[in-house]
Amino acid sequence: MVDLFASVHENGLNGAIRFMRSRAPFLFNYASPTVKPKLSDSGVFAGYEEEWLACEEVPFSPIAGMPRFRRLPPMTLPGMPIQLPYSVQITNVTIDFHPGNRIDLPPEVQPPLADQAFAIEVGVAFGFACIPQETAVELIQQSYYAKLTGHASQVLQVKHLQCSKLRVVAVGHLTTIRTDLPDGTVKEEVRVVADDVEIVDIRPVGLENALECYIRAMLAGWILPNLVLALEPIALNVLNITSLERKLSPGLPHNPAIAQDALSVWLDVKLG
């Protein structure tokens, strides 16, 4: 007997992701900032201040006090006595539940989207600072001078980043693992299986395979499980139901199910 049914349509999910990007941009934009000289009112050098560069412009959130970037540790290169700014931005996230109609699937993931499957498209923009060859030696000299004067800039100053964009497409499905526990209860876990991951138009093949491997691991191990795990609280939180115990309703062909452009779950609920 099903107590509770909850369903999230892909439109709502994608809209919520867009909304979160605009309200909490730091969740989607990661960077190690560069610096720029800071001058006093009288025009005297007064140290350095951070400048957050990225490949795609990140508007300020309408929510006061909301940061735009999450800080990443600076990058270094062997032999270069300076830290390098860079950025990683998730420029778009689109989720498409079966039937596929929102994401143009590349041939590598064998379209069309299979029954009970989903697709996720993520746009990623990488930005790296370029060190002009002629300034490399100068940097070393500057660093030496800076150490003498105390005006040290440990971060490379740049005006912009060298940008590249990737389009990552993954397809997957859900599976439920049931484990019998010693106390006689059954533990249920909904897991996401990433069936295929494709980074569109990246070469060489070895680099593509390695990145796809990383992305597949991230999708399976963190992003998609969190997405599914979020669904149960949505169902319960939406109605402010506090529950001692809930389990997937048995006897259904697919639970959770991906169909009709929505992710749905049926639960049996024991109220707390």
Place this chain on the structure above:
Amino acid sequence: MPDITAAVSEDLFARLLGKAMSARPPIVFSKPSAGNVVWFGAEGKFRFVGCDGVDFEDGNTFLLSELDLGWEQLKLSIGLDLPSFQIGGFCVIPIPKILGGGCVRMKRYTVFAAAPDIGPLTIDLSPILSHIVSEISGRCSIAIRKTADKREIYVTVHALDVDLIDLEGTVAQLNPIMQGLVALAAARVVNAIPGPGWLLDFVLGKLGLPTPTSLVLDLLDIGDDLQEWLMDVLNVSIGLPDLIEQLAINAVLDGTPVASIDDPYMVDSGESLTAADYGGFAATPPASVTIPEFGIPLKTVSAEFSDDFMQVVVDLDMP
């Protein structure tokens, strides 16, 4: 297609309603006594303890089949206000005219002059509370209201019917309770009749009853079936069902939120680091900063019954 759809079964809805109702503080009432010769009043405290079933209808109405009341206190008060009359005052020894005339009169007594004459007598029905069964049924509907930070799905009452107070099974404790009441009332009858002891017998004889106990039993119309008598007093004489119905509508059932939805639906970023972990603030932040909470506002929320489920449809307001 709506952004989020949640559907709740009849069974879960009944449990949610029962839980919402049982979370309410107990309802305390006092029905003052009123009446002519014999009158009854009641003081009580009850709460709703659960809902055994609802039946969703087409549209947004549902039949509430069994909303159970749990009694925490019920005291019955009884008063007897008998018509007063006077006895005595008659001439015992006539005085001859030669001696001035007149007579020596018997002292005049007014019997049953108080109001009430007997009572109020209070019977504490605590020993039998677990046997008192009361249920509410009726037709209700759901509606949605917007508060400062929530959308609440709440119940409005169309019509209610309170099942008559019933006593479950044979209540062994009832007999001694009633015997105590009658004995107490009889003692009060004795006290209510002034004058010498013979006057009590006189009054009882005038009323056609041999003992104070028989007077009380006759006035209260207590027959052989104590349970039936008590149920009749509670249901008819006091009118507890009507009272409970009003209390249920006014104080508890009407406007009770069965479920609520946060609006905006808060998103927890899970971030609790210092300002140094972030960048790109609109203005220079203090060293220690809390990432502001934010939520997705709800554009529309609707609820209706369909196929034995209450379907709640939510559209998010995402410009």
